[in-house]
Amino acid sequence: MSAEGAQAGIPPVRRRFREGTTAAELKAYMTPFVAVLGYKFNTDEEFVRLVLEGELEVLAQTGDIYCPCRIRTGDPKEDVRIVCPCIPFHRSQFAGMRKCWCGLFIRADVDDGSELLGVIEEPEGPVEVPVARAGDMRDGEARRVTIGKRDIAVFRVDGEFFALSNVCRHAFAPLSEGFMDGYTVMCPWHGWRYDVRDGTTDHPDSDVKSYPVAVRDGEVFVTV
Ligand code: SF4
Ligand code: FES
Numbered sequence: 646m647s648a649e650g651a652q653a654g655i656p657p658v659r660r661r662f663r664e665g666t667t668a669a670e671l672k673a674y675m676t677p678f679v680a681v682l683g684y685k686f687n688t689d690e691e692f693v694r695l696v697l698e699g700e701l702e703v704l705a706q707t708g709d710i711y712c713p714c715r716i717r718t719g720d721p722k723e724d725v726r727i728v729c730p731c732i733p734f735h736r737s738q739f740a741g742m743r744k745c746w747c748g749l750f751i752r753a754d755v756d757d758g759s760e761l762l763g764v765i766e767e768p769e770g771p772v773e774v775p776v777a778r779a780g781d782m783r784d785g786e787a788r789r790v791t792i793g794k795r796d797i798a799v800f801r802v803d804g805e806f807f808a809l810s811n812v813c814r815h816a817f818a819p820l821s822e823g824f825m826d827g828y829t830v831m832c833p834w835h836g837w838r839y840d841v842r843d844g845t846t847d848h849p850d851s852d853v854k855s856y857p858v859a860v861r862d863g864e865v866f867v868t869v
Contacts, residue, residue: 662704668697671710675730682732683775683864684739684750687758696749700729714747737793737869741772753864773859773866779806780863787830789821792869797856799865800841802828806858807841808867814851 662671672686672693679685686693699713711717712727726734730750744751744761751758752775776790782801789811790797798811798821809830811821818834825831829838839846844855857868 661708662710664705666701666704668694668701671697671700679730679732679750680753681778681781682730682736683753683866684730684732684745685753687744687748687751687761688756689748689759692759693749696747712747733791736774736791737772737795740774740792754862771868773868775864776808776867777806777865778863779860779865782806782865785825787821787823787825789819790867792867795869797867797869798823798830799858799867800825800830802841806860806865808856808858809839809841809844810853810855812853813837813839814846814848814853820853 676686696713700710703709703711703713707717710729711724712729712731715727717724717727730745732739732745732750735745739745739750740752742761743755744758748758748761751761754775755761774792776792776797776799777788782788782799784801784803786801788799790799796811796819798809798819800807800809802825809820811819813820813832813834815832815835815837818832820830820832820839822833823830824833825841828841830841831838837846837848837851839853842855844853846852859866859868
């Protein structure tokens with residue numbers, strides 16, 4: 646799967662690995678993939694080695710890199726949710742936990758991943774979810790992201806970032822495919838206009854939800 650696919654929330658295509666794949670090859674494959682999702686490998690290298698070896702054992706048994714810590718159902722559609730890295734499927738939970746279930750991956754803004762080993766509680770309340778590298782989006786660009794079940798459009802205008810529900814209130818077109826003009830996005834289907842700063846439109850009772858956005862260390866976070 647491409648990095649763009651991961652970013653757009655498109656479910657990952659299962660990739661089969663050949664027999665004899667090494668931990669170093671897995672690591673090299675996963676590193677750019679998880680980077681666009683705002684994650685990196687745990688800083689505890691011994692722990693990473695152990696988990697990757699677990700994945701390689703599963704690979705030898707099943708032909709795919711299922712999570713070593715979770716139980717497969719045998720239904721490929723269900724089990725694709727635990728092919729590693731499974732971050733796109735569990736994005737909102739992992740964002741709050743600041744790591745994936747296993748701790749193989751931690752959020753890019755965590756310095757010491759060893760502090761998070763063994764933490765499995767999901768937080769309550771709002772969570773900040775990394776959605777893009779600031780430098781990966783140009784001014785006037787919009788990008789679709791999914792966080793849990795939420796369909797969100799992220800916009801960049803004059804170096805600032807904004808996030809709205811991606812669903813136009815007229816006939817549900819994706820606003821991330823709309824046309825940008827300054828702080829306005831025009832719906833691609835019938836031209837309704839929304840202010841990307843707050844989701845307002847001049848159609849009565851039709852504003853779309855806006856989400857708080859923060860940028861830290863070159864990473865864009867949306868709070869849901
Ligand atoms: S929980 Fe972590 S180690 Fe397990 S499949 Fe997901 S990303 Fe991989
Ligand atoms: S669907 Fe957006 S204007 Fe019609």
